[in-house]
Amino acid sequence: MIDHVAEPETREALAAHLGALGVCEGSYHLFGAHLDDAMVMDRRPEGWVVFYFERGGEYSLSVHEHEVDACADLLARVTSDEHVFFDLVAGPAPAAIADEAFDAWLNSRGVTREDLDPTDWKFDDVPWFPGPYWRRYFVRITAARRLAQMP
Structure with a gap:
């Protein structure tokens, strides 16, 4: 009901x-x-x-x-669907490039991975092309909003 x-x-x-x-x-x-x-x-x-x-x-x-x-x-x-609560912030790209892009995204907001709650970000590796997997990083939309409001 x-x-x-x-x-x-x-x-x-x-x-x-x-x-x-x-x-x-x-x-x-x-x-x-x-x-x-x-x-x-x-x-x-x-x-x-x-x-x-x-x-x-x-x-x-x-x-x-x-x-x-x-x-x-x-x-x-x-x-x-849990995925609707997240925005893509880095990737898809080869793992090392995506890792660097995610850390740069965080750095531009004055935080590191350790500053975020583990439930506020995630990554996956997907096979976009033949060869190595490509990595994507997602941040929970509400967490990204909080980061945007930080001085």
């Missing part, structure tokens, strides 16, 4: 809530625009729809009678 009191009840309230949580804006759209690799909410004649848009297709579409239910659906879907 959906708790209508705790959940944002309108698209505008949901946008503010997602922003406060630090969800990457590109991971969702609340006014029907079809952004690739994003959750979308739209108002259609059949009701409030929520779906995942990718490569020109609408996937996992659900229809809701009330806006509040569509908001709860989109909120649950978006926040179930």
Whole structure:
């Protein structure tokens, strides 16, 4: 059962809530625009729809009678993916170059890796091309906001 009191009840309230949580804006759209690799909410004649848009297709579409239910659906879907809480700050690049770029990004904000909570950053190595893996560094959006506000 959906708790209508705790959940944002309108698209505008949901946008503010997602922003406060630090969800990457590109991971969702609340006014029907079809952004690739994003959750979308739209108002259609059949009701409030929520779906995942990718490569020109609408996937996992659900229809809701009330806006509040569509908001709860989109909120649950978006926040179930931890990656939406992070921004890419360095890479993809060969590991040594990405490591240096990440340390430079931190240094420009007056911090080191040790100054960050371990849950506020992550990296992965991905095989973009044949050969060695390429590294990417991500920082939690709320942590990046805090760093930007530091004197």
